[in-house]
Amino acid sequence: GESVGLHLPTLSVQEGDNSIINCxxxxxxxxxxxxxxxxxxxxxxxxxxxxxxxDKRQGQRVTVLLNKTVKHLSLQIAATQPGDSAVYFCAESQYGNKLVFGAGTILRVKS
Amino acid sequence: EPEVTQTPSHQVTQMGQEVILRCVPISNHLYFYWYRQILGQKVEFLVSFYNNEISEKSEIFDDQFSVERPDGSNFTLKIRSTKLEDSAMYFCASSEGSGGGETQYFGPGTRLLVL
Incomplete structure (x- = not known):
């Protein structure tokens, strides 16, 4: 059948928990x-x-991990808040020009 | 905080008509990009622009598309003869530099609907 759009994976977390989104x-x-x-x-x-x-970089409440061996990227969000609910995309680039986006993950934060 | 702006926020047009989408990149940025996102799908690269010329374009960016920097602040995407499948969100982005690691900042997008 014809695809009408991506079926994005969804991550549901409780407010205050840590979230890990993979790419x-x-x-x-x-x-x-x-x-x-x-x-x-x-x-x-x-x-x-x-x-x-x-292989690791930290920001405010967020950490990105890079594993080049298996071509894997993850985003860790500490103490997830309702305002973090969104679709999260990873993107890659070679020589800093065009970005190639991944499919995205829906993050739902339950209060 | 500086941000990329885009106009219009929504555009409805008839198939075959020309549309121009406008963007004002962040003022000290030198690299400009257009991306599109069809409803429910991933963001796709269309074209990058530097020093008044296209530096890279995707296979989506065919002869119906063109970009221009008509003055010191605006960056435009023109679709000459719109097709139904051009309906999408179009995002402009800009970055200060390139060459590995220059963050691209995105505008809020223009939602284009072709009827």
Missing amino acids: AYSNSASDYFIWYKQESGKGPQFIIDIRSNM
Whole structure:
């Protein structure tokens, strides 16, 4: 049958818990990775980025982990809040030009 | 905090008509991009622009599409003869630099509906 859209994976977490969102990227030559948050009807909002010469980077309440061996990226959100509810996209880039986005994960925070 | 702005927020047009989507990138940024997102799908790259010329474009960006920086602040995407499948959210983004690690900041998008 014809696909009418992506069926995004959904992560449901309780307010205050930690969230881990995973992403598998495709290009082993990618050297820059970024996480975006997208709320309904809005543009992607930058959360955190990491270069390929690093395997971990921390921001405010967020941590990105990069495993180049298995081409895996994760976003950890500490003490998840209702305002964190959104779709989260990872994106990869080679030489810092076009971004190639992943399919996205829906994060739902239950109060 | 500086941000990318886009106008209009919504555009409805008839198939075959021309549309121009407008963007004002962040003022000190030198690299500009257009992406689109069809409803329920992932964000897709269309084109990147630097120093008044296209630096990269995707296979989506065919002869019906063009970009322009008509003055020092605006960056436009023109679709010459819209098709039904052009209906999507169109996002403009800008970055200060390139070459590995320059963050792209996105605007709020223009929702284009082609009837």
